[in-house]
Amino acid sequence: MNSALDLLWTWGLVLMLIAGWYVFWLFGRHLLRTLETVKAIASMPSAGPSDTLTLVRAVDATNFLRKFSVFIDDVKVAYIGAGEARHFPLSQGVHRLAVKVDFCKSRELTVEKLPGKNLRINCGSTYNDWRCL
Numbered sequence: 001m002n003s004a005l006d007l008l009w010t011w012g013l014v015l016m017l018i019a020g021w022y023v024f025w026l027f028g029r030h031l032l033r034t035l036e037t038v039k040a041i042a043s044m045p046s047a048g049p050s051d052t053l054t055l056v057r058a059v060d061a062t063n064f065l066r067k068f069s070v071f072i073d074d075v076k077v078a079y080i081g082a083g084e085a086r087h088f089p090l091s092q093g094v095h096r097l098a099v100k101v102d103f104c105k106s107r108e109l110t111v112e113k114l115p116g117k118n119l120r121i122n123c124g125s126t127y128n129d130w131r132c133l
Contacts, residue, residue: 050116053090053097058124059083068099068123080123090119099123 055070057080067079072088073096080086080099090113097109106123113119 049087050118051089051113052118053088053095053111053113054085054118054120055080055088055097055099056085056120056122057082058122060125062125063101066101068101071098071100072096097121 053072057068059082064082067081069076070078070080070086070088072090077088078086092113092115094110094112097111099106109121111119111121
């Protein structure tokens with residue numbers, strides 16, 4: 001009886017370890033594809049049509065599975081996921097931009113949109129070190 005319980009305990013741990021490695025492998029593949037996409041977008045000189053705001057979100061360890069809410073002039077206009085680039089039509093003039101996830105909101109950024117130009121802004125988390133553990 002005791003040896004059967006030990007055998008079950010040992011094989012249960014081995015199976016959990018193998019399952020954990022498999023999930024980590026799948027998640028890592030998705031993360032690498034997303035990083036390649038973000039690098040491709042970041043290397044573009046002007047990623048987006050003219051007269052738009054291009055918002056690029058980095059891939060961070062924190063909030064990877066959550067989408068940020070995008071606010072332009074205090075109006076929620078869209079969501080942006082990790083590794084995404086979104087384009088928003090923007091009229092000429094001064095605008096306020098912020099992103100929010102759950103109860104955390106970024107500082108409001110005031111930008112001036114010039115006619116015929118693409119305005120590109122990067123967003124993401126500011127803490128991706130030991131503080132996210």
